[in-house]
Amino acid sequence: MMGPTDQGASYRLTSPTAMPKASAFLWNRRMMISLTCRGFATAQFMQPEPAKYAHAPNLEAKTFMQPENPYYAHHPGRFVYVRDDAAGDIYSIPHEPVRRPWDDFAFIAGQSEVSWRLGQPGLAFEWVLSLSEDDLVELWTLKVRNTGTEARALSLYPYFPVGYMSWMNQSGQYHPELAAIICSSVTPYQKVEDYFKNKDFKDKTCLIAEIAPDAFEVRQEAFEGEGGLMHPDALREEHLGCNDARYETPVCAMQYRLTLTPGEERSYRFLFGPAFDEAEVAALRERYFSQDGFSQATDAYRHYVASGRGSLRIETPDAALDNFVNHWLDRQVFYHGDVNRLSTDPQTRNYLQDNMGMVYLQPQKARAAFLKALSQQHRAGEMPDGILLHPGAELKYINQIPHYDQNVWLPVCLSAYLDETGDRAILDERLPYGDSDQQATVLAKINQAMAWLEQNVDERGLSYIAQGDWCDPMNMVGYKGKGVSIWLTLASAYAMKLWADICEGHGEPELAAHHRTVAERFNDAANRHGWDGHWYGRGISDNGQAFGVASDEEGRIFLNPQSWAMLSGAASPEQQQSLMAAVTEQLETPYGVAMLAPAYTRMHEHIGRVTQKHPGSAENGSVYNHASAFYVYALYEAGLADKGYTLLRQMLPCDDTALARGQLPVFIPNYYRGAYRQFPRTAGRSSQLFNTGTIHWFYRCLIDGLFGLKGDGDALRVTPKLPAHWQSAKVTRRFRGAELEVEMRREPGVSAITLELDGKAVAGQRLTGLEPGRRYQLRVRLPEASA
Amino acid sequence: MMGPTDQGASYRLTSPTAMPKASAFLWNRRMMISLTCRGFATAQFMQPEPAKYAHAPNLEAKTFMQPENPYYAHHPGRFVYVRDDAAGDIYSIPHEPVRRPWDDFAFIAGQSEVSWRLGQPGLAFEWVLSLSEDDLVELWTLKVRNTGTEARALSLYPYFPVGYMSWMNQSGQYHPELAAIICSSVTPYQKVEDYFKNKDFKDKTCLIAEIAPDAFEVRQEAFEGEGGLMHPDALREEHLGCNDARYETPVCAMQYRLTLTPGEERSYRFLFGPAFDEAEVAALRERYFSQDGFSQATDAYRHYVASGRGSLRIETPDAALDNFVNHWLDRQVFYHGDVNRLSTDPQTRNYLQDNMGMVYLQPQKARAAFLKALSQQHRAGEMPDGILLHPGAELKYINQIPHYDQNVWLPVCLSAYLDETGDRAILDERLPYGDSDQQATVLAKINQAMAWLEQNVDERGLSYIAQGDWCDPMNMVGYKGKGVSIWLTLASAYAMKLWADICEGHGEPELAAHHRTVAERFNDAANRHGWDGHWYGRGISDNGQAFGVASDEEGRIFLNPQSWAMLSGAASPEQQQSLMAAVTEQLETPYGVAMLAPAYTRMHEHIGRVTQKHPGSAENGSVYNHASAFYVYALYEAGLADKGYTLLRQMLPCDDTALARGQLPVFIPNYYRGAYRQFPRTAGRSSQLFNTGTIHWFYRCLIDGLFGLKGDGDALRVTPKLPAHWQSAKVTRRFRGAELEVEMRREPGVSAITLELDGKAVAGQRLTGLEPGRRYQLRVRLPEASA
Numbered sequence A, B: 001m002m003g004p005t006d007q008g009a010s011y012r013l014t015s016p017t018a019m020p021k022a023s024a025f026l027w028n029r030r031m032m033i034s035l036t037c038r039g040f041a042t043a044q045f046m047q048p049e050p051a052k053y054a055h056a057p058n059l060e061a062k063t064f065m066q067p068e069n070p071y072y073a074h075h076p077g078r079f080v081y082v083r084d085d086a087a088g089d090i091y092s093i094p095h096e097p098v099r100r101p102w103d104d105f106a107f108i109a110g111q112s113e114v115s116w117r118l119g120q121p122g123l124a125f126e127w128v129l130s131l132s133e134d135d136l137v138e139l140w141t142l143k144v145r146n147t148g149t150e151a152r153a154l155s156l157y158p159y160f161p162v163g164y165m166s167w168m169n170q171s172g173q174y175h176p177e178l179a180a181i182i183c184s185s186v187t188p189y190q191k192v193e194d195y196f197k198n199k200d201f202k203d204k205t206c207l208i209a210e211i212a213p214d215a216f217e218v219r220q221e222a223f224e225g226e227g228g229l230m231h232p233d234a235l236r237e238e239h240l241g242c243n244d245a246r247y248e249t250p251v252c253a254m255q256y257r258l259t260l261t262p263g264e265e266r267s268y269r270f271l272f273g274p275a276f277d278e279a280e281v282a283a284l285r286e287r288y289f290s291q292d293g294f295s296q297a298t299d300a301y302r303h304y305v306a307s308g309r310g311s312l313r314i315e316t317p318d319a320a321l322d323n324f325v326n327h328w329l330d331r332q333v334f335y336h337g338d339v340n341r342l343s344t345d346p347q348t349r350n351y352l353q354d355n356m357g358m359v360y361l362q363p364q365k366a367r368a369a370f371l372k373a374l375s376q377q378h379r380a381g382e383m384p385d386g387i388l389l390h391p392g393a394e395l396k397y398i399n400q401i402p403h404y405d406q407n408v409w410l411p412v413c414l415s416a417y418l419d420e421t422g423d424r425a426i427l428d429e430r431l432p433y434g435d436s437d438q439q440a441t442v443l444a445k446i447n448q449a450m451a452w453l454e455q456n457v458d459e460r461g462l463s464y465i466a467q468g469d470w471c472d473p474m475n476m477v478g479y480k481g482k483g484v485s486i487w488l489t490l491a492s493a494y495a496m497k498l499w500a501d502i503c504e505g506h507g508e509p510e511l512a513a514h515h516r517t518v519a520e521r522f523n524d525a526a527n528r529h530g531w532d533g534h535w536y537g538r539g540i541s542d543n544g545q546a547f548g549v550a551s552d553e554e555g556r557i558f559l560n561p562q563s564w565a566m567l568s569g570a571a572s573p574e575q576q577q578s579l580m581a582a583v584t585e586q587l588e589t590p591y592g593v594a595m596l597a598p599a600y601t602r603m604h605e606h607i608g609r610v611t612q613k614h615p616g617s618a619e620n621g622s623v624y625n626h627a628s629a630f631y632v633y634a635l636y637e638a639g640l641a642d643k644g645y646t647l648l649r650q651m652l653p654c655d656d657t658a659l660a661r662g663q664l665p666v667f668i669p670n671y672y673r674g675a676y677r678q679f680p681r682t683a684g685r686s687s688q689l690f691n692t693g694t695i696h697w698f699y700r701c702l703i704d705g706l707f708g709l710k711g712d713g714d715a716l717r718v719t720p721k722l723p724a725h726w727q728s729a730k731v732t733r734r735f736r737g738a739e740l741e742v743e744m745r746r747e748p749g750v751s752a753i754t755l756e757l758d759g760k761a762v763a764g765q766r767l768t769g770l771e772p773g774r775r776y777q778l779r780v781r782l783p784e785a786s787a
Helices: A192-198 A220-227 A278-289 A293-306 A319-342 A348-358 A363-374 A406-421 A424-428 A442-455 A486-505 A509-530 A559-568 A573-586 A625-637 A641-651 A694-706 B192-198 B220-227 B278-289 B293-306 B319-342 B348-358 B363-374 B406-421 B424-428 B442-455 B486-505 B509-530 B559-568 B573-586 B625-637 B641-651 B694-706
Strands: A002-005 A010-013 A023-027 A031-036 A041-046 A079-084 A090-093 A104-110 A114-120 A123-131 A138-146 A152-161 A170-175 A180-185 A204-209 A215-219 A250-260 A265-275 A312-315 A430-433 A436-441 A709-712 A715-718 A728-735 A738-746 A754-757 A760-762 A766-768 A775-782 B002-005 B010-013 B023-027 B031-036 B041-046 B079-084 B090-093 B104-110 B113-120 B123-131 B138-146 B152-161 B170-175 B180-185 B204-209 B215-219 B250-260 B265-275 B312-315 B430-433 B436-441 B709-712 B715-718 B728-735 B738-746 B754-757 B760-762 B766-768 B775-782
Touching (some): A023 A104, A023 A319, A031 A123, A031 A319, A090 A114, A138 A152, A152 A204, A152 A265, A170 A250, A180 A215, A180 A250, A180 A278, A204 A250, A204 A278, A220 A250, A250 A265, A265 A278, A278 A293, A312 A319, A319 A348, A319 A363, A319 A694, A348 A363, A348 A406, A348 A694, A363 A406, A363 A424, A363 A442, A406 A424, A406 A486, A406 A694, A406 A709, A424 A442, A436 A442, A442 A486, A442 A509, A486 A509, A486 A559, A509 A559, A559 A573, A625 A641, A694 A709, A709 A728, B023 B113, B023 B123, B023 B319, B031 B123, B031 B319, B041 B319, B079 B123, B138 B152, B138 B293, B152 B204, B152 B265, B170 B215, B170 B250, B180 B215, B180 B250, B204 B250, B204 B278, B215 B220, B220 B250, B250 B265, B278 B293, B312 B694, B319 B694, B348 B363, B348 B694, B363 B406, B363 B442, B406 B424, B406 B442, B406 B486, B406 B694, B442 B509, B559 B573, B641 B694
Parallel strands (some): A738 A775, B738 B775
Antiparallel strands (some): A002 A010, A010 A104, A023 A031, A079 A090, A079 A152, A104 A114, A114 A123, A123 A138, A138 A265, A170 A180, A180 A204, A204 A265, A312 A728, A430 A436, A709 A715, A715 A766, A728 A738, A754 A775, B002 B010, B023 B031, B079 B090, B079 B152, B104 B113, B170 B180, B180 B204, B430 B436, B709 B715, B754 B760, B754 B775
């Protein structure tokens, strides 16, 4: 039903009903489109805030990209109705809206295009989407071929619903000189100041055809009639009605009548997207439909996606992992790092982590992002809750709510950058503040950030949580200014230790010593007040109520404090054993490790309101892959290669449970539905949402953990942690301009890891003196796994 | 296809396709529901801001009630699927979602219930909605009867879609002990301060059945399957699947299996609405399904609607007008005056006018409203842009935008109140200000309001428009503080004159004289700078650009300045002839008088941005009935009885063009689509929106104009203006507690109006000394119409 094609560079799904919500996405720096296998689409573009050009049929709320997006018959999508003009049969490409099964169906999620291949006796179709690198336009190709022995008379009807564009002004018309349907809307009633912000909006939506259609329909109501989307009235007529839409819901529908002789193939191309005016539509037509504009654009887009090539290629006993890492991992990291999830004010922790992943792809971009973020630090040391990417951007709802963990991510993300690049010069860069023109070096600024964390504690030395830390739903446990976060206390300790190491490496031993002392203080406080006997609690609320502890009925254990207690060194070996046992018992599921359990099913007012998210969804008891990745990273750091590998693999939607998750293995979703013990029916379901910090930690789990090929000062440290059942693995690792072809192999009689570079034995596990532009052969001999 | 039933107390439509958007509405003080003949529904309730309990299938934007609401297959509605268990045939009540035609179809819009009667050979159905007077609950009754000669095995499936309740937490379950499906949601991620505002929200939606169903379905996806709403998969099975919904779009669907012998009838009752918790659902069940709770509630609701009885019953040669006035006019006025369009911050001009209509129904309510509004006046004299009805209410978007006409409505509305009640004591009431505890009398306050208008003019004496006056789309012509409104200048003159009369009647001749002088000054300024040769212009923008003038290509003439120039006395008889000719030529259409023409088709930046509304819609060139009513009122004031009647009747959707308007004659919509000369296809289409100030002016056109039975100081003044082709009319007029049975008749030889009260001739046209509680017979003899 599903499998890789072309050596994994694309994935193919052969049924539209088995995984009806399976989806794939394409993006460029200004837009994004997610398509389900049935043809529904969710697209956004930036102007500069996220906007839409294909709308729901009712007035939509503006929102960020939703997980588990609900679909319904009139959801926006990109379709082609097909009518056999002789028999009168009606189908639709790819599956919606008619839902009549094709004999052959394939949904193919590629790197830089998404396509369908469909067949009926005697007919074959291809329906392909690519994007351009820079324009706000979808590039569609429809191919039809007569694979039979008789001539076929067909009508093809590209059908692009546009939906309810505006409650004040929407209309649509066919423009014969452009072979385009242009639907217009106007931003509704607005204040003067909004008007000047909005007046350049691309409020039009256009469908431009390379070949002028034989007929068209612009009025949704006229298209559907009483037959509805499954049997549109318009298709009962010889020709579409050629109507316009005047303050009526518009649609872009066209009709091509053709007769295909046996073996004959035809191809049609379309552009769909937003536009400011007719002149822009004309310019798009000119650019893409004269000479080779269209194919040049799809080529350029392919190169754009390929330019997000990362530092790792692998060949292991695990083909699915190989496929994911070699074809999809970089792509998802690149999406995050290059476009920041299509927001103008990314949350600081997201922005820093999304650029942590870019360290392995385009470290210069990561560097620039870290500097941009730090230049918005407050003079008092605290990072803002969101980073403004444009001069006119504003911190929106969630970023107006104080979360106290933002500073932690500075050393966490910077350490990955320094490991990968060795670029310690970044520490001496001088930057302003968000609220002051005064300048300071990155070193000084992060010292300030660490000092802020150090001081932002209660009398017990526990970190205040305010209205949230990493976990949004905990937004009401500390709003009175007393509640504390055990996780944040541990994360602060870990951040301090990382920072101490960086200071040390930068010739600042006193700073290092200071931060190590502070880290121990945080760890001590967490152990004294946060250790609940068998695991670490999550926090203590304004009311003095500990939560995430054994006495809780719901939310009894949270994953994050356990992971970060391992990373920070707070947990002794005995504590580590104990907390891991608790995680196994209470959080592990066939679909991964849940973020907390049991999921909250109601508000817990006595603690402070704890979560309003649905049990098992998002951060309330889901298998939240971002948190899972922290845990896996901690397991690897603790040297637990087998456990690490097992849980790492669960994040990937390419094993036996893939079907249950409803997810193609082309990206790791932000979560799989959790609450496995409470609501087993829905557990494991994929969010289908590709926005997630998971992917960057997944990268680090591979680099620092599984393959152990991590930068360390001026060297590459080699510390593989292959699972016991792997005898060998090949890795191509790009590192600071050099390329290493690494072969790792367990060999009898090897008692400790030994390295051989270009045939020469290397002492220890650090490779120094690697030169940019050179290619190295590295043999890594590993001990055999103990039985 | 359509006609009155029961002497006009309800209207019947017998085809679901001829007028697919024909709708009717019910309301109580806390909720409102509008139903189309096909079963789609739009409902809102107050908590205290408008909220929903049945949602679209995607995340909806919050908005005020929309005109020309677009419907689509998954739009919320109230339906019953019907399956013939023997034949397998599927229908749906009332028409959607299956859309299979019934042999008999009737949609019956009643005063206090909306119902359908449907028939197939051998089967008859009734589907009836009423509301309760106080609760947030829909009361549904389903009746089925076997009208054939064979037993029939049926499944009935009440199907109430609930839609996408919340993007963070939605679920649904059947509760057997309550025979109810309860769908739950939680208000999504929110700031601390919002949480405490939102925590008591009724975030649940319930369907409660009197009789426990045989099966149920709560998961929308499981109900539909691949068959979709037209052929739901769930109906192919013997029984519904009895599933719950967990972070899945919920639905309230139930199944009843029954066998009906010939002649047998069954009845099922349901409650649908929002609830806070299960306890509230249980309480609703107890209240409505034990003893006679259900029928007592529908009775009480009938009485509530009937309590909005007004001051006029008529019997004229115009049966359609009689029907509307005797059955629907009061109801629509009452809806506005009693619930303020379900808002918490009604625009000041709406609030005052909605209560102007209440003057004829419940003058005490109108009085209280005028005092409430005035007590929010700013100390500087200006009325705020919206009136806050609750302590926690806030002025929302549009009411944060300065509109400079709010003061005008004080004397305009108060004069109707004083005419109807003679209650001059209101002028001596002492009230605080919105921004000060200082108190002043109503008289003093309105003097201040008039002084504010007097001073808020430019060097030419023209009234500044700021970001708008009565007409919202003109929001950008004066934002720089220079633009002026000719309409507002004329309206200020009219307000001054009305106020002068009130002062005069209150023994303040000097005030009266002053305000008459100011009125003349306004009129002079309008004539000097606003008269465009053949009609009055609309205004002069910040840039000094006159608009609404002959040199304009679009927006060349506006109706309002013409109407108010007639009312204010600015227009000389010659000017009146000229401007009426211009209105006839440019604004009159078969569907009424357009508010401006030609409609704007684009922004006019050189003027100031003029309108973003669609040409022909809402205020951009529509037949905006509110403006039409001003004009009709002005025509009557000018003594133009025939013209007044002709245009008055065009507002009513009960003539030959009713079909084109798509509107049942149970309310006057806020507009009929205009731009008749530009876009004839859509002209005349009804907005289907029953929120409109039109209705109050329609009342005044009848009281002050057509029937001329208007209060005047301590008297009732009798000045009928029957159209020439009416020989007679009977009117029952309630006036200050008395009731007059009036018979008007043209008689040969009568040269001027003569009155006979209880058989005695009355000198002049003023009836004084009418006593509350008494019933009078009034004969009015009128001259014959000149040929």
